[in-house]
Amino acid sequence: MKDQVLIKSNKYGITIYFDSDISFEELLEVVKKKFQSASRFFAHAKMAVEYEGRSFTEDEERQLTREIESAANIEILCIIEKILLQNKSIKNAGRKP
Numbered sequence: 380m381k382d383q384v385l386i387k388s389n390k391y392g393i394t395i396y397f398d399s400d401i402s403f404e405e406l407l408e409v410v411k412k413k414f415q416s417a418s419r420f421f422a423h424a425k426m427a428v429e430y431e432g433r434s435f436t437e438d439e440e441r442q443l444t445r446e447i448e449s450a451a452n453i454e455i456l457c458i459i460e461k462i463l464l465q466n467k468s469i470k471n472a473g474r475k476p
Contacts, residue, residue: 384398392429393427397430406443410443410446411450414450421452421453426454428459430443
């Protein structure tokens with residue numbers, strides 16, 4: 380991944396793509412700098428965010444969310460989580476053969 384943290388807009392707010400090859404501590408520092416530099420753009424916004432590119436523990440997710448809110452002066456209303464399900468399993472659920 381070229382950028383260690385990449386921010387993209389989506390219809391609910393933003394999606395943040397994270398490099399999975401750096402440590403969480405390094406990632407927090409990169410996130411802080413990235414969102415501080417964009418703070419004028421985000422100033423006082425309220426939005427949903429989606430995290431992609433790596434998995435986080437609940438504690439890491441909380442730390443990350445606080446860091447983003449503080450650095451960019453925004454309020455994160457919710458974190459969108461993608462749940463991957465097999466379409467075949469869903470379609471066949473509850474059907475009799």
